Structures are given as C-alpha cells and as structure tokens.
Amino acid sequence: MPNTVPESVEGLSANRKTVHVAVGVIVRDGRVLIARRPDTAHQGGLLEFPGGKVEPGETVQQALCREIAEETGLVLTEDSLEPVIGIRHDYGDKCVFLDVWSSHSAQGEPEGKEGQPVSWLAPEALKDEEFPAANRPIIRALRLPHRLAVTGTIEDAPAGLARLGAALDRGQPDSLVVLRAPTLSGAAYLELAAAALGGCRERGVGLILHGAADLCRAVPDVQGVHLPWCEAQLHSERPVSDDYWLGVSCHSAEQLRYAERLGADYVVLGNVLETPSHPGQPGIGWAAFQALAATANVPVYGIGGLGPEHQSRARALGGQGVAGIGFWW
Known part of the structure; x- marks a missing residue:
C-alpha cells in the first residue's frame, strides 16, 4: 500500500x-x-x-x-x-x-x-x-476472507462431492468456496450445487457458485456467484441483489473498471505466476499485480500459481489475499 x-x-x-x-x-x-x-x-x-x-x-x-x-x-x-x-x-x-x-x-x-x-x-x-x-469497499474487505478457495473442474458430481468433502475436512478454505464445474450441464450443476451447499453448511463454509448470474435464483441459499469474464461482459449492471456476493475474474485494468461498474464485491486477478495447468506461460508478475490492484476500488485477490504462503505478499501489495485451486484441492 x-x-x-x-x-x-x-x-x-x-x-x-x-x-x-x-x-x-x-x-x-x-x-x-x-x-x-x-x-x-x-x-x-x-x-x-x-x-x-x-x-x-x-x-x-x-x-x-x-x-x-x-x-x-x-x-x-x-x-x-x-x-x-x-x-x-x-x-x-x-x-x-x-x-x-x-x-x-x-x-x-x-x-x-x-x-x-x-x-x-x-x-x-x-x-x-x-x-x-x-x-463501502472497506466493509467488503472486512467481511471477505484473505484466502478464497476455488474447486478444480468437477466433471463427475459424486466424485466431485466426495473430493469437496475431503478438501473441506483438511481445513484449507477460509470461509468461502467457489464451485467450478464448467463441463456439467445446467441441470447437473444445479444438483451438484444443492448437494455441495449442505456439505459446506455442515463445515461452516459459504458456497459461491461459478458461471451465470441467474444461478443464485436457482439455489437461493448460496452466498453468491462468481462470474468468469466471458459471463461478466454480458451485463451492463449488477445482475444479482446486494444479498449475494458478486465476484468477477479479471485480467486487465479495463476489465477491473468494468467489474467495478457492475458493482462487483471483489475481483480475482491473474494469473500472477506460472501455473502447472499452463506450463511455459508466464504470469503477469507481482509488479503488474501491484500496479493493477492500486487502481481498483474493490478487494482484489491474486490467482495463478499462488497459495497461502503468498497471502502476506499479496496483501502487502494492495490485494485482499489469494485465490486458487492447487493449495487445497
């Protein structure tokens, strides 16, 4: 800062x-x-x-x-x-x-x-x-965790639920989990989300859905929805009520500004470092993360090759903390 x-x-x-x-x-x-x-x-x-x-x-x-x-x-x-x-x-x-x-x-x-x-x-x-x-962004920053857990891609609901339960029991998530399953059909994802919601509640963890904004209406007891950039750019105003968290994936200053205009409560920015899923593709680096976070008026999570060991650095550079898959999933 x-x-x-x-x-x-x-x-x-x-x-x-x-x-x-x-x-x-x-x-x-x-x-x-x-x-x-x-x-x-x-x-x-x-x-x-x-x-x-x-x-x-x-x-x-x-x-x-x-x-x-x-x-x-x-x-x-x-x-x-x-x-x-x-x-x-x-x-x-x-x-x-x-x-x-x-x-x-x-x-x-x-x-x-x-x-x-x-x-x-x-x-x-x-x-x-x-x-x-x-x-108001200060209030968001106080309520949000410093570590945002994101599931790996779930392609099979029963196996995904079992893995989610095991990951939650290891205690790595802070208080929110983003449920990613982009290959599942809409109906299958909603069934998965309803089942995952129960497991998260039992462990005191809030569930964030991933994908279209209207998912919150289908599973109303979740904590919010996270929009990938391809979905976020389809909206010109906040697509969910203030009762839900609204997150957006961003990769540039222009996308950050767009997310702010949508009324996003937080953004995920990256990739910061090279990730195992994209070998040979360097991330934006810490300097770029700091520069972009400095222009944002919403809490910013760094993502991409990051884990809990990077949390302090992300915060020192103006971020809310880290988001990711590998450190817990």
Missing part, C-alpha cells in the same frame, strides 16, 4: 488535488471501532472508520497513529498496522484517496475526543447506507 497518493489518483480531477486520507480499521474481539461524523462535516451524520488527512512529510502509518490518538485516545504502533485496501473516490465536490490500514493491538479505551460518538460493531452489522460511498 503506498504512502503517497498514486499518480493515477491525481487524475480523478484535472482541477482539484486529491486528499490523501489515512483510515484505521481498529479491531478488538472481532469488532471494529466506528465513529459518527459531525453534522457539520463533509458527509456529516454518517458513520466512518476513524482517521484523517496525511500531512506533508508524514507516512500514512505516522498519520494514522497520530489521527487515532487525537480522535479516540487509542495508542497505535506503526509496526502493528497491516494494509487493507486503497480506495479512490470522486464525490463531485471532493476527491479522496483512502489509504486503509488495520490494527488488532490498539492500547487503551476509545473515546470521542472531538465529541463524536464511538462504538464497537461487528463487521456484519456495518450497513452500506450508513457510511459514505467511499467507505
């Missing part, structure tokens, strides 16, 4: 300089510290994650430690901060770059030093409409 506003952010407006804002996701006992903006402030009355403007000569970490202390009295250390997401947003009257970092080790008890109410809320209790629009 950068310590200065990226050049791409400066292009949000030809006439207005972008404000670089350090934002803190302070976590304690699974809950997040939330404040309410003063009625007289920009976007007044809405909830927010605490933080403030990065002053000249400050790193984002220095700014965040200072702002959190000034606003809430909590004490942070720079080495406790981990990157979450960077968000560029044009409000029309104001352009901002939100440089979001988290800490699980803030010291002290929070209070609204500027008269603002503060409280601890579970990520599931955070509602989009109660926050400024630019904060």
Whole structure:
C-alpha cells in the first residue's frame, strides 16, 4: 500500500488535488471501532472508520497513529498496522484517496475526543447506507476472507462431492468456496450445487457458485456467484441483489473498471505466476499485480500459481489475499 497518493489518483480531477486520507480499521474481539461524523462535516451524520488527512512529510502509518490518538485516545504502533485496501473516490465536490490500514493491538479505551460518538460493531452489522460511498469497499474487505478457495473442474458430481468433502475436512478454505464445474450441464450443476451447499453448511463454509448470474435464483441459499469474464461482459449492471456476493475474474485494468461498474464485491486477478495447468506461460508478475490492484476500488485477490504462503505478499501489495485451486484441492 503506498504512502503517497498514486499518480493515477491525481487524475480523478484535472482541477482539484486529491486528499490523501489515512483510515484505521481498529479491531478488538472481532469488532471494529466506528465513529459518527459531525453534522457539520463533509458527509456529516454518517458513520466512518476513524482517521484523517496525511500531512506533508508524514507516512500514512505516522498519520494514522497520530489521527487515532487525537480522535479516540487509542495508542497505535506503526509496526502493528497491516494494509487493507486503497480506495479512490470522486464525490463531485471532493476527491479522496483512502489509504486503509488495520490494527488488532490498539492500547487503551476509545473515546470521542472531538465529541463524536464511538462504538464497537461487528463487521456484519456495518450497513452500506450508513457510511459514505467511499467507505463501502472497506466493509467488503472486512467481511471477505484473505484466502478464497476455488474447486478444480468437477466433471463427475459424486466424485466431485466426495473430493469437496475431503478438501473441506483438511481445513484449507477460509470461509468461502467457489464451485467450478464448467463441463456439467445446467441441470447437473444445479444438483451438484444443492448437494455441495449442505456439505459446506455442515463445515461452516459459504458456497459461491461459478458461471451465470441467474444461478443464485436457482439455489437461493448460496452466498453468491462468481462470474468468469466471458459471463461478466454480458451485463451492463449488477445482475444479482446486494444479498449475494458478486465476484468477477479479471485480467486487465479495463476489465477491473468494468467489474467495478457492475458493482462487483471483489475481483480475482491473474494469473500472477506460472501455473502447472499452463506450463511455459508466464504470469503477469507481482509488479503488474501491484500496479493493477492500486487502481481498483474493490478487494482484489491474486490467482495463478499462488497459495497461502503468498497471502502476506499479496496483501502487502494492495490485494485482499489469494485465490486458487492447487493449495487445497
């Protein structure tokens, strides 16, 4: 995550300089510290994650430690901060770059030093409409896992279900699994999904379908749907309700922008490294992944030749984490 506003952010407006804002996701006992903006402030009355403007000569970490202390009295250390997401947003009257970092080790008890109410809320209790629009990707990033498990291609439903159960029992998925079976017929895939849903529920794992957007209507109790790019490009607006996760596979900056316009909750980007399934075909590499993730206003998973051992690197470069097949399937 950068310590200065990226050049791409400066292009949000030809006439207005972008404000670089350090934002803190302070976590304690699974809950997040939330404040309410003063009625007289920009976007007044809405909830927010605490933080403030990065002053000249400050790193984002220095700014965040200072702002959190000034606003809430909590004490942070720079080495406790981990990157979450960077968000560029044009409000029309104001352009901002939100440089979001988290800490699980803030010291002290929070209070609204500027008269603002503060409280601890579970990520599931955070509602989009109660926050400024630019904060909404932060909510997605907090709710999504850092490791997204994707099944290998399932060609036989009974064998695929058995393998899925064994893979889940090994404990590699975090909290979501994407179910891929592109060679199955529509009816066979729906039967597979219904059966897989039960096994995932028993193990506390959410199921994401893979393919057409209308699959959610056929299996309504799933967590969402992941669209391959060939499917995503067929839509001009979000094709599922906000009750479901919407993921999109992307391979370029243009596809990232398209996914954002669709209202995607996350994207999968790659291949980052060469994969066993495509020997001799180099991935885009970490530098390109970082550059593309820096332009995205949604959580970005790296995919392709990646496993849990790459999770920290993907996050340090601005990603949500890693997605993949080989590390668990």
